[in-house]
Amino acid sequence: MSRLSDLSERIPGRVHGPGSPEYDSGRTVFAGVGEPEAVVRPRTVDEVAAAVALAAASGIPIAVRSGGHGLLPVDDGLVIDLVEFGSVEVGADGRVSVGGGARWGVVAAALAPHGLGLSSGDTRDVGVGGLALGGGIGWLVRQQGLAIDRLREVELVTASGEVLTVDAERHPEVFWALRGGNGNFGVVTRFVFEAAPAGGLVGGSVQFDASDVPSVLRAWRDVMRSGPDELNSTLMLMPAFAPGMPAGPHLGVALQGDLEHLHELLQPLLSLPSVTETSLAPVAYGDLLEDAPPGRPPLAFVGGNGFVPDLSDEALDAIGGAYARDIPTMVMLRALGGEFGRVSPDATAIAFRDAEAFLIVNGLLPADAAPEQFAAARTGSDAALALTDGVYGNFSVDRGEQVIAAMYPPATLERLRRVKAQLDPGNVFRQNHNITPAG
Ligand SMILES: Cc1cc2nc3c(=O)[nH]c(=O)nc-3n(C[C@H](O)[C@H](O)[C@H](O)COP(=O)(O)OP(=O)(O)OC[C@H]3O[C@@H](n4cnc5c(N)ncnc54)[C@H](O)[C@@H]3O)c2cc1C
Known part of the structure; x- marks a missing residue:
């Protein structure tokens, strides 16, 4: 705390060290508990700017906390906890102004009375x-694109403590970088998104047993390939790892349309003999979202993710093969295409716009498993991941240059590094998927 005594004087009562509940809450993210020097809870943009400027002047690295569902706990420096920046205001024009520390459930609840929604996450x-700075793959991705594709303006506190309003006209390169470049460019205190109509949804789930996974994979691919943008779905292949959670494929689906049309579209899946349960009904967008599990289960998730350019039979066989191996394995396939694919690869920092689906493959191991088991789990995921492009950082627990090189094609990464050099040459914002400044 001693390095931060100036900050305690500048913002009395807002800087919290070890032993306080604010420190404990600020250092805890979904994937674990970090050991930062201190946590500051600013109430205003000026206080954020003061915290950034003072930390930067002392060479103290800064981490930012919004919803705390990140996968990278921080063990150094100052956490700026945006818990006081949770407001959501819906304008008459469908634009919604969202504090940098708000959560997506609050956004969905605020938009619902207006018949609007924003595709955000699950x-x-x-x-x-x-979620937004990393891209944001959500329920309505085929209709609305990524969360960043609906982003229109950002209020940003830079490493020098300057407050910028950033949009397509003002600081356009920074606006480009913020859409997918993660928290590398400063503290975002406010986002402005353009919401879209999200009423008239039907959806729910279809559960299958594990007797014929290849047929489920092919039927799902065909349904989503020929389906309209209004049809969105995620297919999970679940291992039997919790009581009450049956093993086998689980389809989560939503359609902006009517129930009869949904049944028609899903017919190739619903007619498979391995279907064990179907639950489809009208649903509000906000009710599609789930509450997060209380924390990560005490298991190691070993594998990775990527964007699948072509759900060929070969790719589906590799995905089915990863699921069928001896190690309990969880697979998530989310259909992309639609509006996601109409955005040019260089319009934002998320470049893999030709992907047909997003894939996660994870072997689940006890946290104390032997190194050979970890190696086997990783190798078993490799064949499926080899047919993907890139990595989606928001779902990656790995850090370092290798992941960054996988997250961005070379030209995108060089462009991000140039923006980083302008805004944060000292790399104060490095407690993240770090983009180093161009030399
Ligand atoms: C249960 C669960 C479900 C998920 N579901 C989805 C999903 O459906 N779709 C999807 O795309 N992703 C999903 N994710 C991944 C999620 O997008 C990332 O974990 C994301 O980083 C979480 O954001 P957060 O603000 O809650 O986390 P935090 O831990 O608060 O922040 C994560 C990182 O983002 C940066 N950051 C956060 N806020 C700011 C800010 N205002 N200014 C500058 N930098 C900031 C910081 O660098 C920080 O390190 C899910 C994660 C979990 C744990």
């Missing part, structure tokens, strides 16, 4: 900050 508690 979970209410996830923070707007982390």
